[in-house]
Amino acid sequence: VGEVTGASRLVAGSMVDCDPAESGCLLRYAYAPSLLPPPAAGVDSMWRYRDLLPVAGGPVRFPLPVGGSPLIAAPRLGTRLGLGDLWLKDETRGTSASNKDRATALVIESGLRHGADTVTVASTGNAAVATALGAAAAGLRATIFVPASVRPTRLALMLAAGARVLLVEAGYDTAFRLSREAAARFGWLDRNTGVNPLTIEAKKSVAFEVWEQLDRRAPDVVAAPVGDGPTLCGVAKGFRELVACGAIERPPRLLGVQAAGCQPLVRAWEGASPRPGERDPAGTIADGIAVSAPSSGDLVLYEVRHSDGAMVAVPDAALLEAIGALAATTGVLAEPAGAAAVAGLAAAFQRDLVSADALTVALVTGRELQAPASRAAPGRSWTIRGEIAEVEQALLGE
Amino acid sequence: VGEVTGASRLVAGSMVDCDPAESGCLLRYAYAPSLLPPPAAGVDSMWRYRDLLPVAGGPVRFPLPVGGSPLIAAPRLGTRLGLGDLWLKDETRGTSASNKDRATALVIESGLRHGADTVTVASTGNAAVATALGAAAAGLRATIFVPASVRPTRLALMLAAGARVLLVEAGYDTAFRLSREAAARFGWLDRNTGVNPLTIEAKKSVAFEVWEQLDRRAPDVVAAPVGDGPTLCGVAKGFRELVACGAIERPPRLLGVQAAGCQPLVRAWEGASPRPGERDPAGTIADGIAVSAPSSGDLVLYEVRHSDGAMVAVPDAALLEAIGALAATTGVLAEPAGAAAVAGLAAAFQRDLVSADALTVALVTGRELQAPASRAAPGRSWTIRGEIAEVEQALLGE
16 A cells, blocks of 8 residues: 555554554544635535545646536435435546545545556446546556456447556456456556545545534435445445544444345344345346445445444345436436445435435435447457466467 | 416516527526526525526425535546546436436426416437326326437336326327427417527526536536537536626637437538438437427527537447546446547547646436336326327327
8 A cells, every 4th residue: 555655643653553443454644624615616626635534745737627416405305205304415526426436536646656556457337437537538548357247338448548458257356356466466546446545545534524524414314335344344434434534423324235135244243144145246237236245345234333433235226216216306316326325325215214304415426427439449358267377368469 | 388477587578489590489587697506515596596487486396306516526537538627527327318308397487386287398218208107207198299219217117107108109209290380279388499599598597507617617518419509508508697697707718519320410510411421310319409499409500609619420430439538437338329528538639629628527417227016007108100180199099
């Protein structure tokens, strides 16, 4: 994690080990009210919170806008769900139309300051597209590892942005291992979620924005989709840091939402093992959160427990219902994973896990883009079984 | 135009008639420096310019964020095109991922203040989707007229948002006539581009934002795609109003860009008639600007001429090239019409219509969204030949 130096506010030794119960793998700062920005009319960008990000002085180099997503009141959707004070944090408007743009931006910003020329990530889709587009904008090369079953639309988006894409037949877990191994071997910037602490650092900025957009208050409940986990963990860390800075008294309760077809953390939360068909990445339409072995799973459970929150699973039918309700009552379009928080709130309300009068925020984490029409995409892809030697061979042969 | 009352800055009589040479169909204000907002760190929203919009006092009722799109430096794309100072005004991040969101928001804002319950528009796609989503968010009913050949993805987006969609077999011109007739007969809010002056009023806010984002300077050149025309006319009016308010000395030169397969205004600009195959809405992939009889055509030619600008047409191959160059050098995704300004700048530079050292802004007007997965879209569609009686019958039978 050599790239996370440079912010003098970082507390030395905060990177020593990774004990979720102590949040030891997360960056710590010398928290004080002065680290928070002064009140402003709007929340324009993630960089607004750079005193709480591991970014040293000097101009921001990442060239695309990031963060500053709207918080939208959703009274009619709230009525439908039984919630009297519901807000949507709409993360669908960014470069790649998902909240993965935040993590991409911070990792690449750090890389640009350290002379990186290539960034790598393994992903089922959204993080890969975000990385491809962010790298294109920043003038970096992106080498991306995806399961060979990746959706054609998403592959086309990566190739349009000029990425080198390794289609790994052995699936996501192998893609993840290969991406990490390639990063170490070739000196590439490692943007892998749950591994690079900057991904959680970036995603915590959502909490800061919500706090400002609610006139410097914390909500009572925040619902977030959970795949690998950094989105929820980022929210948790952000609000905890607001407490540490003296800005709020207590963090919100966290509702983590998984798809019923792939819910290892919900079952772990319940102290059970997933039943057959409950840990299958192909078992749900919500591919953005279909992760059988979540990289930040322990931390998710820790954060949810310490927030007095809950984990719920929702079937695909509830995700489709939530997508429709979002579009028809708020005009916000969401992909299945992007609508999971809303679906989860409906389930949680039914089970008395959320009260009707709670100030509630649902993260809408992404919407689906179409691949652009393009004559000759500048990117290139290779199908490999899953060996690092194949990666070297592919890239050398280029 | 009863709905454009309420702004006391509006000069009485400005709506008398519609003479493009006099811009008489456009709203006029009592221009003064005080109508412009004070400098701020960011440009967060179109409503920032409400002293130059026909919106009376009181809170804005339209519930979704609109405007405040980023202006992105594009040095590597500029190098590719031969332009030394190129910027992108990225209009792809809004609710419906196109600049149609601005016009939709202002028309609906006005309608909400006048008790409207239904909004109507005829569109080949983007304005229809924007209207459906904006109406859903605002709690209005949307009744939308589209050619029966509308892209299935776009129809699905409208239905997901709960719109009533009339699929008109006789095509766009008939859809347009029917939408207007229905608005008059049923008292609906008429959001039709080029008819409702609010569409140009809203789109002019792009000029204000560019001016602020360039540290209160005007660019030398602004390139915009031209279909019906309001996008370019809005830019023209915005910069003219900045001159009128004493903010800039002269407006930028305007480059209007059409697709070679449907370029009635480029041929008119050249004093010629379109040749066979040059006025065909199906003759280009850029369906967003494929309009055979542009509603604001005369005004477009007037504005381009008075800006000392030019009109160019680009073939589909150049649009595809521009889409690829945008993605690979800036990370910005565009649909074909959304990339037309960039393609047009390449063509204009080759023909010495734009110089290498000009401060140049290209409007990237939209990107393509996928239809959301949804179990039962709340909207409904009817296929009709093209008679108003069919409209009544469809809606009565509902």
